Amino acid sequence: MTQTGKPETRFSPYAGLPLPQPSWDNYKFWEYCKAHELRLQKCSGCGELRYYPRPACPECHSMEFEWTKVSGKGTVYSYTIAHHPVLPFFADKVPLPVGVIKLDEGEVYMVGRLMDVDPGDVKIGMPVQVMFEDVAEDITLPQWRRADD
Amino acid sequence: MTKLWWQDRAAITGIGQTEYSRGLDRSEWDMAAEAIFKAIDDAGLKPEEIDGLSTYNLQHEGFNNYMHQLLGLGNMSYYVSQPHGGGGYASTLAHGALGVASGHCNHLVAFRARARGRKSIFGPGMNEGGRPWEKVEPRLPTGWQYHVPFGLQSPVQEAATITRRYMHDYGWTEDHLGNVAVALRTHGSRNPNAVMRAPMTLEDHNSSRMISDPLRLLDCCIETDGACAVVVSTMDYAKSAPHPPAVFHAFTQSNQPAHYQLTEWWHSKRWNREVTGANLGKRLFAQSDFKHDDISALMVYDHFTSFAILSIEDLGFCGRGEGGAFTEGGALIAPDGRLPLNTHGGQHSEAFIHGFNNVIEAVRQIRGVSTSQVPDARAVVVIEALTDPCGAFILRSN
Numbered sequence: 252m253t254q255t256g257k258p259e260t261r262f263s264p265y266a267g268l269p270l271p272q273p274s275w276d277n278y279k280f281w282e283y284c285k286a287h288e289l290r291l292q293k294c295s296g297c298g299e300l301r302y303y304p305r306p307a308c309p310e311c312h313s314m315e316f317e318w319t320k321v322s323g324k325g326t327v328y329s330y331t332i333a334h335h336p337v338l339p340f341f342a343d344k345v346p347l348p349v350g351v352i353k354l355d356e357g358e359v360y361m362v363g364r365l366m367d368v369d370p371g372d373v374k375i376g377m378p379v380q381v382m383f384e385d386v387a388e389d390i391t392l393p394q395w396r397r398a399d400d
Numbered sequence: 401m402t403k404l405w406w407q408d409r410a411a412i413t414g415i416g417q418t419e420y421s422r423g424l425d426r427s428e429w430d431m432a433a434e435a436i437f438k439a440i441d442d443a444g445l446k447p448e449e450i451d452g453l454s455t456y457n458l459q460h461e462g463f464n465n466y467m468h469q470l471l472g473l474g475n476m477s478y479y480v481s482q483p484h485g486g487g488g489y490a491s492t493l494a495h496g497a498l499g500v501a502s503g504h505c506n507h508l509v510a511f512r513a514r515a516r517g518r519k520s521i522f523g524p525g526m527n528e529g530g531r532p533w534e535k536v537e538p539r540l541p542t543g544w545q546y547h548v549p550f551g552l553q554s555p556v557q558e559a560a561t562i563t564r565r566y567m568h569d570y571g572w573t574e575d576h577l578g579n580v581a582v583a584l585r586t587h588g589s590r591n592p593n594a595v596m597r598a599p600m601t602l603e604d605h606n607s608s609r610m611i612s613d614p615l616r617l618l619d620c621c622i623e624t625d626g627a628c629a630v631v632v633s634t635m636d637y638a639k640s641a642p643h644p645p646a647v648f649h650a651f652t653q654s655n656q657p658a659h660y661q662l663t664e665w666w667h668s669k670r671w672n673r674e675v676t677g678a679n680l681g682k683r684l685f686a687q688s689d690f691k692h693d694d695i696s697a698l699m700v701y702d703h704f705t706s707f708a709i710l711s712i713e714d715l716g717f718c719g720r721g722e723g724g725a726f727t728e729g730g731a732l733i734a735p736d737g738r739l740p741l742n743t744h745g746g747q748h749s750e751a752f753i754h755g756f757n758n759v760i761e762a763v764r765q766i767r768g769v770s771t772s773q774v775p776d777a778r779a780v781v782v783i784e785a786l787t788d789p790c791g792a793f794i795l796r797s798n
């Protein structure tokens with residue numbers, strides 16, 4: 252017969268905002284964010300921009316690239332309004348609009364919060380502009396606000 | 401037709417499962433052991449006769465490597481382990497079945513055990529019980545670092561962004577999502593193993609609490625404890641086994657080079673996921689003796705209702721964007737619907753065993769013993785999570 256009951260396991264969820272742990276492949280991206288610059292890898296072989304950071308170009312397979320400053324302008328490709336906070340940090344921030352932003356430069360998509368948009372006003376196609384939120388000594392998150400036009 | 405040499409050369413001969421519940425106060429090893437021994441017994445075999453083992457990687461440490469020793473199974477001549485969670489269950493069965501079909505082993509156990517109830521946490525690690533995404537550390541070393549700090553904290557928020565875009569592009573409605581939820585609960589309400597059995601209406605769905613817009617509470621799967629196991633045997637044995645065999649007929653997987661942190665869902669170039677999904681359906685049915693109209697039932701990974709609709713489109717049961725309308729008129733409800741879906745109630749109503757209970761239900765349909773039986777079920781499609789690298793297979797009657 253199987254045994255039931257179990258020893259006490261202590262677990263409490265992390266109350267802060269979980270932050271990125273920069274790696275060899277992406278630390279430059281986070282360093283530029285810290286300097287309030289949005290720079291992405293631009294392939295030296297074919298000129299394609301890519302995100303998330305990675306060693307090689309999925310278009311032409313070149314491993315040569317430059318960290319290129321982009322306009323920081325884009326549109327809302329998709330979004331959600333998070334009503335249920337999974338992590339304690341977000342408990343007082345719901346309903347929370349989060350966008351998948353398509354950059355004006357082309358096929359590059361970034362996930363970020365829509366910081367100044369009322370949850371009821373979010374629309375696919377809405378123009379947005381990057382802004383930088385300093386959240387820790389070494390980490391700044393690229394977030395999004397309405398573009399002026 | 402692109403027939404492959406291994407087709408119809410292995411079959412599921414045994415199935416086993418534990419009770420399903422919000423919290424069983426049992427370890428994953430303990431639940432797995434019960435399910436595995438039951439499946440071996442159902443197949444008419446002894447544990448010492450098992451010489452193959454297949455499971456998923458997303459388990460707590462020690463599970464994959466030591467299960468055969470812990471249970472005193474036979475000398476393993478073939479063992480395999482599949483990455484991913486809900487994107488691993490069909491492939492776990494399939495890679496095991498390929499080992500049997502190719503002669504590497506005679507009787508293989510494939511299994512899954514999960515302790516996902518919130519009170520079932522047995523350690524601080526992500527795969528030591530409870531919901532993995534509630535156990536994040538202050539720093540995120542994986543691809544989660546591009547989503548979680550920005551508010552996509554768990555699969556439901558990610559799935560919501562995908563669902564929102566499909567609703568925008570193809571006109572899927574809240575009712576379409578609700579049709580899936582109602583079909584799942586209708587089947588769950590007939591199934592004594594199901595955790596969720598209370599009847600549900602479309603209105604119940606459309607008025608349920610919003611979790612991550614556009615996904616409501618009743619668009620989401622449940623979280624439970626439990627384990628499932630199956631035994632796959634050679635056809636020689638399967639023909640004389642105690643139960644009618646569920647024959648491993650066709651199998652393929654599909655993935656794209658950009659699969660990382662869901663990027664293919666957004667990118668419109670050649671690695672866009674609509675290509676991934678369409679390739680999966682085309683390859684699967686190219687192997688199959690059965691056409692779409694011959695399929696008796698479909699088992700999908702229903703972590704969220706919208707992905708059931710996408711699975712129907714990907715497999716080619718309707719055109720791209722037509723999946724919403726496909727759900728109308730009770731099309732997904734057994735026994736009379738056009739394509740009965742997850743006839744056990746799926747991960748929404750029966751239990752969340754990372755999809756593996758879908759495999760057991762496919763076998764029940766082939767054996768003719770489902771609680772939502774499709775008359776004369778001869779071929780059942782099983783497809784795993786579209787949000788991981790994805791596989792699908794077809795089981796047939798002998």
Ligand SMILES: [Zn+2]
Binds near residue numbers: 294296309
């Ligand atoms: Zn390139």
